[in-house]
Amino acid sequence: KKGKDRCPIHFNQTIALGPMEEFGCKPMHRSQLVLFFLAILWELNYESSRINRYIGVGENDEVQLFYYFIESENNPNMDPLLLWITGGPGCSGLSTLVYELGPFTFDVAHFDGSLPSILLNPYSWTKVASIIFIDWPVGTGFSYSNTSQGCSSSDTKSAKDTYTFLRKWLLSHPMFIKNRLYVAGESYAGKLVPMISMEISQGNEAGLKPQMSLQGYIIGNGLTLPNIDYNARIPYAHRMALISDEYFESAKISCDGKYYNRDPNNVQCLHALQLIQKCINLINGVQILEPNCENMVSKLDDFGWYQTFPEDDSSKHLVLPSSKQYQQWCRSKNFITSSVWANDPSVQEALHIRKGTITEWKRCNESISYERNVENVLQYHRIFSKKGYKVLIASGDHDMIAPYIGTLKWIRILNLTVIDNWRPWHVNGQVVGYTEKFKNNDFYLTFATVKGAGHTISEYKPKECFAMFDR
Secondary structure (H helix, E strand, C coil): CCECCECCEEEECCEEEEECHHHCCCCCCHHHHHHHHHHHHCCCCCCHHHCCCEEEECCCCCEEEEEEEECCCCCCCCCCEEEEECCCCCECHHHHHHHHHCCEEECCCCCCCCCCCEEECCCCHHHCCEEEEECCCCCCCCCEECCCHHHEEEHHHHHHHHHHHHHHHHHHCHHHCCCEEEEEEECCHHHHHHHHHHHHHHHHHCCCCCCCEEEEEEEECCCCCHHHHCCCHHHHHHHCCCCCHHHHHHHHHHCCCCCCCCCCCCHHHHHHHHHHHHHHCCCCCCCCCCCCCCCCCCCCCCCCCCCCCCCCCCHHHCCCCCCHHHCCCCHHHHHHHHHHHHCCHHHHHHCCCCCCCCCCCCCECCCCEEECCCCCCHHHHHHHCCCCCEEEEEEECCCCCCCHHHHHHHHHHCCCEEEEEEEEEEECCEEEEEEEEEEECCEEEEEEEECCCCCCHHHHCHHHHHHHHHC
């Protein structure tokens, strides 16, 4: 209860989790933080001997996938279940949990290099849904393989492994089998979300157990097919006044509108693109208005066609806020807190991380063995458009990695019927983006932009994204 001399205590079942920073209480450190954090993550009705954050997949369960699970704060028995797929590939589910849409985040403002304190997120999606955050594929976060063969993965293998993971998870958590299920993700997971959803749909049709109550899927700034997603970056740069009319028209004419997979023998096209490259090369493609911090955010490569996440932010890059190197504010500096937290021995012990399975936790592991063997997932959306699912496709309008204009283009290729024309949507009376709704029989697709958001939309606009999800 609130009071002059008291901090509120949040209870989940019968366990007191601890004082909340949100109400002016002192930040928690070390043991308090670990216990508080883990009390939320663990299913507290399970005896301690059954606490297990791994689920084995593969022929002999050689791949051990680690996950975080947080029940809905509202009504876990009735609220939807969300399987969240973080992008990358190779970025941990913990990143989404603490920096985007989980119930708490780290106190970056007061971070001094030691185990970080926590702050509550008033816009957590767990207020209305239970969420599984998975470390996928193998080699990501705390996930690992018992064999050298199991260390490799691909788009198709990841989709099948994640479906197997979900089947096993639901069998061990039968109280959630009947809950409405959505698959969600962002960035590179724009490929995996429809692929995993297809595995679930086909499994249901084949009578595999458990039967899942799949309702649809959610994608934020996702990759769908490069010929559209990547090709949209030049027109987007023009719309956002990053390149001149003359540069854009020159490239459009000489390249015939094909900026990705361009003809290497077309000298005029290459020259036009070189002029554009000089204009956008140092722009932070993740959020074009924010600084492009050297050593912290990857510069756009050849027009940034393959940039999907920032540089490795493991502890070897740890530089405290007092360093002159970081006098310039950098959003990516925030990620150091998760590296410090997840690599802390007391945290790993409390999380029951199996000793010797990883050498270092990384928020995004760029060294995983992964084959990107599915280039185009538009056909999955086509198939789903003939089924009775609900889909939300969201775009931060300041993302140049997967620009909203490319997303809209592939949506229109589906040839759906527009049932709600382009219009603004609001939070607290303010325009926070624009939306358009489509349908085909019992299939409904909502497209929404989030004004001012970058590539990971909830990280930039948590309040607006929670409102969007809740609706």
